[in-house]
């Protein structure tokens with residue numbers, strides 16, 4: 001057979017979760033005005049995403065950049081068909097998220113103790129305990145819940161992370177009743193073979209359609225990792241417009257995989273997302289003008305140079 005004709009396993013359609021307004025803007029050095037965040041999210045909404053992670057209801061002492069979460073949620077124009085979600089670390093965050101009428105919440109922990117301690121000031125076991133009432137409150141409100149497992153491929157404080165640790169936290173989140181698990185390469189160290197072996201391990205614990213991948217692109221391996229995950233049957237990917245992103249409690253981590261780069265690859269492979277790439281570029285262009293900085297997206301740079 002002609003080698004060019006070999007078609008590897010791939011889905012027809014993928015769900016792209018836009019995390020730029022949260023993962024991106026939580027890491028900004030300068031202040032992004034509330035009105036600009038609202039405009040950014042409204043522009044993203046025009047691109048037709050299924051899910052936009054709009055903000056976080058965390059402690060404003062921990063993340064002052066997102067202290068205006070309630071104002072942002074109140075100010076955006078919600079489009080039918082888009083789920084607007086937010087991160088919630090505890091009961092207080094859940095109460096604020098309910099008051100802001102988010103469509104879905106995400107609890108977040110990790111596979112390494114030191115990162116979880118730095119990030120949310122508790123142990124992994126303590127985080128699971130805190131999430132119990134958050135998930136109950138979400139259920140009572142008929143809300144979907146996502147669970148993040150950070151540092152799944154490496155920790156900024158401990159180095160290598162055992163796949164068994166990722167599996168254990170994933171199982172604990174599922175036991176709480178979390179609907180979807182997002183596996184986070186928080187510091188962008190993963191390589192494709194690791195993605196293949198971790199997904200093979202997790203597949204037995206989580207139905208594959210409930211598993212998402214959240215790659216940061218610190219070392220340029222994010223798209224290669226997406227390909228490995230696609231071949232393993234994963235159909236949910238997180239990305240951020242323009243490649244914004246990073247966690248203030250993960251030193252050295254850079255932005256998420258850029259949505260533009262992800263869409264270019266998926267659409268080019270014949271995989272549908274329902275998202276308009278040009279509209280994502282328009283949102284990134286707006287935010288770049290606010291930040292006075294060019295986006296990290298490779299596709300954005302190429303598309304801009306061609307114009």
Ligand code: HMG
Pocket residue numbers: 023026056057058059060061062063087089090092093094096108119120121148149150151183184185186187214216246247248249
């Ligand atoms: P703590 O200090 O242990 O909390 O922080 P506490 O319960 O002792 O409360 C301390 C103060 O914070 C109190 O106020 C609380 O009311 C207030 P005070 O009495 O001192 O005035 N507080 C809150 N205020 C508003 N909203 C809340 C809230 N909770 C407490 N929800 C805590 C623990 C978890 C709150 C804190 O560490 C925190 O907010 N951490 C969030 C850190 C964060 O957002 N990191 C980035 C997101 S994770 C990420 O980026 C990774 C991801 O992208 C995936 C990946 O890449 O791997 C998701």
Ligand code: MG
Pocket residue numbers: 023184186214216245246247256
């Ligand atoms: Mg992240």
